[in-house]
Amino acid sequence: MAAPSVPAIDPVTLAVPFFILAIVLEIILARMGKVKAVYEAKDTATSLLMGFGSGIAGLLTGGIVFAASVWVYNYRLFDIPMSAAWAWLAIFLLEDLTYYWFHRLSHERRFWWAAHVNHHTSQHYNLATALRQTWTGGAAGTWALWLPLSLLGFPPAMIAIQKGISLVYQFWIHTEAVRRMPVWFEALFNTPSHHRVHHARNPRYLDSNYAGILIIWDRMFGTFVPELDEEPCRYGVVKNLGDFNIFRVAFHEWVGIFSDLLTARSLREAFGYLFGAPGWSPDGSRQTSTMLKAQWADMQTAEPVKTDPAAAS
Amino acid sequence: MRFCPLDSMAKDAVTSGLRWVMLDAGHGAGEGRQNSGAACVTLKYIITQLVTLAIVGGIMGLVAWVKIPRATPPLDEAEVKRRLAEDFPQTPLDQIWLALDGAGAVARSGDLALLLFRMGDSYVSRSMAWSQALQAQAIKGRFCFRFNDFAAPKASLALAPNWAKAAMGETI
Ligand SMILES: [Zn+2]
Ligand SMILES: [Zn+2]
Numbered sequence: 001m002a003a004p005s006v007p008a009i010d011p012v013t014l015a016v017p018f019f020i021l022a023i024v025l026e027i028i029l030a031r032m033g034k035v036k037a038v039y040e041a042k043d044t045a046t047s048l049l050m051g052f053g054s055g056i057a058g059l060l061t062g063g064i065v066f067a068a069s070v071w072v073y074n075y076r077l078f079d080i081p082m083s084a085a086w087a088w089l090a091i092f093l094l095e096d097l098t099y100y101w102f103h104r105l106s107h108e109r110r111f112w113w114a115a116h117v118n119h120h121t122s123q124h125y126n127l128a129t130a131l132r133q134t135w136t137g138g139a140a141g142t143w144a145l146w147l148p149l150s151l152l153g154f155p156p157a158m159i160a161i162q163k164g165i166s167l168v169y170q171f172w173i174h175t176e177a178v179r180r181m182p183v184w185f186e187a188l189f190n191t192p193s194h195h196r197v198h199h200a201r202n203p204r205y206l207d208s209n210y211a212g213i214l215i216i217w218d219r220m221f222g223t224f225v226p227e228l229d230e231e232p233c234r235y236g237v238v239k240n241l242g243d244f245n246i247f248r249v250a251f252h253e254w255v256g257i258f259s260d261l262l263t264a265r266s267l268r269e270a271f272g273y274l275f276g277a278p279g280w281s282p283d284g285s286r287q288t289s290t291m292l293k294a295q296w297a298d299m300q301t302a303e304p305v306k307t308d309p310a311a312a313s
Numbered sequence: 314m315r316f317c318p319l320d321s322m323a324k325d326a327v328t329s330g331l332r333w334v335m336l337d338a339g340h341g342a343g344e345g346r347q348n349s350g351a352a353c354v355t356l357k358y359i360i361t362q363l364v365t366l367a368i369v370g371g372i373m374g375l376v377a378w379v380k381i382p383r384a385t386p387p388l389d390e391a392e393v394k395r396r397l398a399e400d401f402p403q404t405p406l407d408q409i410w411l412a413l414d415g416a417g418a419v420a421r422s423g424d425l426a427l428l429l430f431r432m433g434d435s436y437v438s439r440s441m442a443w444s445q446a447l448q449a450q451a452i453k454g455r456f457c458f459r460f461n462d463f464a465a466p467k468a469s470l471a472l473a474p475n476w477a478k479a480a481m482g483e484t485i
Contacts, residue, residue: 123435242465
């Protein structure tokens with residue numbers, strides 16, 4: 001029964017021509033002054049090459065991931081038919097919920113942040129940034145979070161297709177060209193505005209909007225932060241990378257973890273360096289996003305009316 | 314040797330996984346027969362990757378041609394202060410030395426040197442011990458500041474040749 005498990009369609013592969021066309025269109029419309037988009041040559045090259053490398057890395061681990069999914073499916077609790085509309089609605093919701101927790105874990109724990117951080121390393125936010133995908137996600141093992149869906153009885157092909165749909169959906173939201181969608185859409189779905197906040201390094205915006213397709217999970221679990229017109233997003237990571245080297249983009253946090261582990265003086269420290277929040281240090285000399293947010297909040301209470309220092313001079 | 318049901322299931326799973334890889338690599342080549350299929354998949358995969366790389370090159374060329382990056386006017390002190398305040402909040406600056414080309418700056422905050430340097434059309438900042446910053450060597454008119462950080466190994470700034478001497482004069 002192996003054959004029916006293999007997805008007949010791969011939404012990501014089908015969407016590739018659309019990705020290319022959309023990027024070209026965004027660039028041309030920005031050049032014509034029709035939409036807001038900023039592209040820098042080396043930054044774009046890094047994003048696209050990361051996307052290219054991610055495809056190769058995914059190929060290396062994709063088989064193991066899919067095999068694990070099929071193996072778990074053999075012990076399924078229910079037989080969920082791929083032909084039923086309710087089954088597609090259920091996988092849509094459950095896959096999106098899984099994505100939310102995967103994404104949250106990928107930001108809140110350093111081991112998984114190391115695999116995800118590359119997606120956030122651009123100081124730009126455009127459709128090319130969407131393709132700045134992980135090389136080490138398979139090795140980090142977060143795919144295991146989707147295995148309970150196989151255990152429930154969703155066919156692995158169905159899960160793979162829904163994962164692909166989610167990835168394709170998340171492409172178009174990486175843009176500054178769309179300011180806001182209609183209110184009802186912003187309330188339900190992840191949008192360019194919500195995801196801009198997710199890519200911002202302003203303390204106010206850190207660790208928020210983990211949604212895949214539906215923003216409702218962030219609203220439910222308290223991680224939703226709206227984009228404020230008075231505080232434009234500054235994109236990137238708290239400590240931005242010093243150059244455009246794709247290997248630095250892909251592996252810098254892993255190297256950071258490794259060099260920290262070499263200095264660990266106890267198992268507790270080693271555990272903290274591996275699974276603590278990004279920025280965790282034994283003596284608190286580095287800053288986690290919680291610390292950065294607290295510092296920012298203190299500054300707001302100290303001087304509630306914040307003026308632009310450049311304009312003030 | 315007989316397979317128990319578990320072995321058979323595991324084998325089934327691995328076969329599916331391999332077919333998934335084939336599908337991913339060859340876009341439907343999973344239908345092919347084992348040997349000739351494998352060669353076909355490899356060829357298809359290589360061609361797909363080459364085409365993808367060509368498209369990547371095309372987009373890179375387009376971006377370089379249309380020139381739509383952020384404006385990067387030379388930094389002045391106010392802009393350096395604003396940017397460093399974002400990255401090092403509540404860190405008072407004693408003095409700032411601007412790079413001659415306006416593409417970066419060194420600022421002193423007590424025992425700490427804060428460095429701001431341009432990367433493409435964006436800026437990156439790092440800190441290091443002030444005493445270490447003063448040791449930075451000039452190569453072809455640019456001072457190279459080395460950080461113990463794989464994410465940003467160094468910053469190269471076109472500071473005035475005598476900046477460190479002037480800075481030491483200030484502090485003594
Ligand atoms: Zn993220
Ligand atoms: Zn994103």
